[in-house]
Amino acid sequence: MGNLMVSISGVRGRVGEGLNPFEVVKFVSAFAEFCGRGKIMLGRDTRIHSLLISQLASGTLLAMGCDVIDVGICPTPTLQLAVEHSDASGGIMITASHNPAEWNGLKFISSDGTFLTPEQHKKFVELVENGNFNFAKWNLTGNYIQDRSFLDMHIEKIFKIDFVDFESIKARKFKVVVDCINGAGSEIVPRLLEKFGCEVIRLNCDGNGKFTHEPEPLPENLTELCEVVKQAKADFGIAVDPDADRLVLVTEEGEPFGEEYTIVQAVKIVLEKRSMLSDKNVVVNLSTTKAVDEVAKIYDAKVYRSPVGEINVVKKLLNTLMQKNLTSLLQTSPCPM
Structure with a gap:
């Protein structure tokens, strides 16, 4: 090995x-x-x-x-x-x-x-x-x-997310440029955006496996996407990596939004939609920007951090939920005496 x-x-x-x-x-x-x-x-x-x-x-x-x-x-x-x-x-x-x-x-x-x-x-x-x-x-x-x-x-599951206002998004009729680097997202990402009512401009979405630039979606590898977003006067751009488990956004000015900012925005949206809950918790890894903590404070949410790695975040999330449920059970169960 x-x-x-x-x-x-x-x-x-x-x-x-x-x-x-x-x-x-x-x-x-x-x-x-x-x-x-x-x-x-x-x-x-x-x-x-x-x-x-x-x-x-x-x-x-x-x-x-x-x-x-x-x-x-x-x-x-x-x-x-x-x-x-x-x-x-x-x-x-x-x-x-x-x-x-x-x-x-x-x-x-x-x-x-x-x-x-x-x-x-x-x-x-x-x-x-x-x-x-x-x-x-x-x-x-x-x-x-x-x-x-x-x-x-997968697309059907996405449309069952209860806090996403699909009709409002469709009404905006966004124009989006998508760079899937001819990878695994070449079919599903444009299809998903079209179901959201977007006009999709496909860039490297043939799914032929021929990478037209370095596959890691870093700013220096997304110059073509950034340029097409500006030329097409698109509302934003999306880049994914070859197995489409990593996403980078590009603003209407043709500037990469940055993965750190993306996760902060996602946390803000979810907490905003869940603002009426009394117990709000966010789990991220140790390398995630501390801006998440600042957003969490606004919504009176608690942030938990795990070691780097997707499974470590999942384990921390499940352990946190388990502890919360156990605490709730202990607080609400009648005293055995």
Whole structure:
């Protein structure tokens, strides 16, 4: 594993070097074992080698006795949502996120749709290092099906968010430029915006996996998007990374809004919509801007911080909710005396 980056977020490396077929089979076999050889959902981004790795992963899972649901090209959050709302034992997303084109990787998703916890990750890596896998007998191999319905399901779920005023947004008839870097968001992001009533100008939305600029959505990589926003007199621009789990906004002046400001704005909107609640809580990681705390003060909300990493934020959120519910239960339960 020397040439691979192995972390709580998954494994990634340069294709043909650190990430080769042997490593794919090893990690996927270990994940099948980790998931009790249950049903696994499989998704991928559009990198030119993602289909190859997906086929390797699928064949390995079937050989381990796992049933496979192939979701196809989709954002990482779509696959997470699909796993959460299914009876699958886990999911594997083929992507290297915002890394350059020669990279690829595997993101491992637990049965609840989140990434593996540190404890789960440790157990999983032990299985990888042990490497002693028993493949299924010829009559016990898994079943393979394709299901491309989850993009639609994801959009439907978004339109069920109760505090979003969809009709007001539609009435604004925003003009939006979208740069999906020909990645996994190329279909779903423009479709979602059109359902919001936006006029969408597509930029790098062919979904062919050919990155027209460096894939990490940093300001220096978004010069084309910024220029098109100004030329088209658009209301704003959107850039996502290859697996569409990271977003950057561009203002009508063609200036990147910045991810730090985006999360502050999101926190402000949610707290504003939830202002009547007596107990308001926000969970972010330790590197998130302290501007979140300033916004939280305005709405009398408490901020909790976790170590960096999506699963750490999720764990902190769940633990916070559990503590709040326990406190509420203790305060409202009758005294046993």
